[in-house]
Amino acid sequence: MKPIPTMHLLLITFAIAFLLAGPLHAQQIEDVLVERYHVQDDPAGSGEALVTYRIFLDLPEGYRLLMVFGDEKNDLHFTTTTEFFNDTTDGTVYADKLDADKLNTGSLALDSWLTMGAASNRHLGVPLALDADGSILECPPYGKGSLLESSPDRSPRYDLCRRDGLMQVDSVPQVMAFRFEPGYLNKVRGGVVHTMSGAWGIMGGMKGATPENIVLIAQLSTTGVLTFAINVEVLDPQGKVIRIVHDTPQHVDQVQDPRLQVGLE
Numbered sequence: 001m002k003p004i005p006t007m008h009l010l011l012i013t014f015a016i017a018f019l020l021a022g023p024l025h026a027q028q029i030e031d032v033l034v035e036r037y038h039v040q041d042d043p044a045g046s047g048e049a050l051v052t053y054r055i056f057l058d059l060p061e062g063y064r065l066l067m068v069f070g071d072e073k074n075d076l077h078f079t080t081t082t083e084f085f086n087d088t089t090d091g092t093v094y095a096d097k098l099d100a101d102k103l104n105t106g107s108l109a110l111d112s113w114l115t116m117g118a119a120s121n122r123h124l125g126v127p128l129a130l131d132a133d134g135s136i137l138e139c140p141p142y143g144k145g146s147l148l149e150s151s152p153d154r155s156p157r158y159d160l161c162r163r164d165g166l167m168q169v170d171s172v173p174q175v176m177a178f179r180f181e182p183g184y185l186n187k188v189r190g191g192v193v194h195t196m197s198g199a200w201g202i203m204g205g206m207k208g209a210t211p212e213n214i215v216l217i218a219q220l221s222t223t224g225v226l227t228f229a230i231n232v233e234v235l236d237p238q239g240k241v242i243r244i245v246h247d248t249p250q251h252v253d254q255v256q257d258p259r260l261q262v263g264l265e
Helices: 006-021
Strands: 031-041 049-058 064-069 076-080 118-120 123-125 166-168 176-178 192-195 199-206 214-222 226-229 231-235 241-245 254-256 261-263
Touching: 031 214, 049 226, 064 214, 076 214, 118 214, 123 214, 199 231, 214 226
Parallel strands: 241 254
Antiparallel strands: 031 049, 049 214, 064 199, 064 231, 076 192, 076 226, 118 123, 123 166, 176 199, 226 261, 231 241
């Protein structure tokens, strides 16, 4: 029998090592997307730029998002070095309760909230680049801060009076909170949303509003530096529930995906 050439041995060794190591990221998430939805002067008059971020999960075809959660070993947090902007008159903790008829009142469209796909009680949230149906937002109060500038990663940013990231629907699914009602959203301003035993989700799970299957999970406005770490539960097309955590898995039913932990400048 002929000896196997050295180069072939190296290739075989690398292939075996790759297979044993497994995928670099959990395959139940295609990406974690953070969109700079809007930038404008701080309404509170701090002189700093108020940046509105939208956080999306890009899921594979056929997958549904069931829950976003934190536990003792893998906590959930959204943190800013200043505070989150909240509309203290009409704002809400979960976006499915946000009154679409009031989005052009004050700065309600920039309110900070959590969600399972919804961006108001009559809209689903989509990335601005996928929004092709115009805008219901008015100038003023919106528009000047985001006029076709370039974000740090050189992705396009759109005037909210032309694209609003809102897709109108007859109704949106109702979010269910499980031991989680964050204090620093809605009426009280602060810089930390945190839980080690809470979650929010939707019975049956949520798909994205477009064929790309991208699900909105939060909108956060702040003048500071935003960081977050989340864990999610998804349902695959065969009906299997998979729990994905940002750090070391603690149970056999968990897989790790470090992309669920993000720091932004």
